[in-house]
Amino acid sequence: MDRNFAPIPDADAIKSMDRDLRFYPSETVDPKVLTPSQIEQFNRDGFLQHLRVYDAEAISNIRHYFDGLLERVVASGGNSYSISTAHLRYGRVYDMLTNPDMVALVRDILGPDVIGWGSHFFCKMPGDGQAVAWHQDASYWPLTPSKAVTVWLAIDVADVDNACMKFVSGSQHFGHLTYRTSVASEQNVLNQTVDDAEQYGPVVFNELDAGEISIHSDLLLHGSEANDSTRRRCALTLRYCTPDVQAGNDWHAKGVVVSGHDSSGNWANPPRPTED
Numbered sequence: 035m036d037r038n039f040a041p042i043p044d045a046d047a048i049k050s051m052d053r054d055l056r057f058y059p060s061e062t063v064d065p066k067v068l069t070p071s072q073i074e075q076f077n078r079d080g081f082l083q084h085l086r087v088y089d090a091e092a093i094s095n096i097r098h099y100f101d102g103l104l105e106r107v108v109a110s111g112g113n114s115y116s117i118s119t120a121h122l123r124y125g126r127v128y129d130m131l132t133n134p135d136m137v138a139l140v141r142d143i144l145g146p147d148v149i150g151w152g153s154h155f156f157c158k159m160p161g162d163g164q165a166v167a168w169h170q171d172a173s174y175w176p177l178t179p180s181k182a183v184t185v186w187l188a189i190d191v192a193d194v195d196n197a198c199m200k201f202v203s204g205s206q207h208f209g210h211l212t213y214r215t216s217v218a219s220e221q222n223v224l225n226q227t228v229d230d231a232e233q234y235g236p237v238v239f240n241e242l243d244a245g246e247i248s249i250h251s252d253l254l255l256h257g258s259e260a261n262d263s264t265r266r267r268c269a270l271t272l273r274y275c276t277p278d279v280q281a282g283n284d285w286h287a288k289g290v291v292v293s294g295h296d297s298s299g300n301w302a303n304p305p306r307p308t309e310d
Contacts, residue, residue: 051282054179055172055210057253065142076143080206080254083240085247087135087187093245097189099126100268104157114157114268115164115223119288121153125310128153128290131272132306136185136247137292140274143183143249147294149301151285152184152273156223158197158261165260167222168202168231171273172252173213174224176282180210182252182275188242189268196267198241199248202255205234209253221260231255277301 059077063070068082076082088096103124107117120127130136131150141148158164172180192198205211214229216222234255240248250256261267277296281289289301296303 048174048176048282051176051178053177055253056180057206057209057251058179058181060143060145062142062145067138068142073142076249076251079201079203079238081201081203081238081240081248081250083246083248084242085139085249086245087133087139087247088245090245093189096126096130097244097268100155100157100189100270104155114155114159114162117155119153120155120270121150121290121307122288122304123307123309125307127270128306130187130270131290132292136187136272139247139249140183140185141293144181144274144276145294147277147296148274148292149277149279149289149296150272150274150292151281151289151301152271154271154273155268156271157266157268158258159266160196160264161262163260163262164221164223165197166199166224166258167216167220167227168255168257169213169224169226169228170211170253170255172210173226175252175273176285177252177275177279179279180252181279182273183249184252185272185274186240186242186248186250187270187272188244188246189270190266191242191244192267192269193241194239196263196265197259197261198239198267199256199258199269201238201240201250202231203235203238205231205255206251206253208234211255228255231257
């Protein structure tokens with residue numbers, strides 16, 4: 035199977051790290067944007083859904099921007115999954131990573147000091163045949179301790195028909211799970227599969243309107259089916275962590291201080307790129 039859809043870190047380098055892969059629940063007692071019940075839900079289920087960040091006009095502009103970006107990337111030999119760490123190259127993506135409304139939601143979960151370090155477009159074209167097997171983000175990230183979340187911004191409407199993401203609710207409480215290397219018949223965009231994922235909790239489909247986000251723990255099992263519909267399903271994943279998280283493989287160079295301070299000096303805090 036061709037695994038050149040999305041950049042995959044060196045698994046051996048990650049395994050060689052001494053990592054703390056326990057679930058760290060949010061300790062926020064006085065959230066500013068979320069409600070206390072939403073904090074409780076995140077701690078219990080490992081995710082939140084249906085958080086509106088962009089209105090219809092704003093997400094339409096983002097969609098138009100992504101359409102042009104995707105056209106340029108494909109023309110240069112890339113594909114709909116290969117636009118990764120985009121905030122270090124494209125100012126518009128940096129602006130989304132640092133969007134105050136976005137960061138405020140993340141800050142209510144992670145605390146006042148937040149690093150934004152990842153940005154990756156996952157765009158399932160109509161009928162592309164590619165699934166995303168059950169996995170945990172933490173398996174791919176050379177980070178420790180496990181104090182990181184993914185924001186999933188729906189650029190297109192995401193529903194069951196066009197292969198929205200799905201979660202195994204509460205699975206983050208089981209810590210880091212055993213996975214195997216995916217086989218070619220799975221047509222997996224990534225390269226890891228956790229078998230029998232449904233034993234860890236109920237499956238919840240992450241259906242979102244364009245402009246809404248979900249937030250999930252790096253230890254939450256999630257995946258998606260192949261998009262067999264006639265509609266595209268595009269999302270931008272934005273990754274955040276607390277400043278005390280240590281990064282291997284030089285990933286500290288990706289980290290932007292989006293809220294508060296990085297008193298440890300772990301993260302490079304690069305400026306906004308000039309290219310849009």
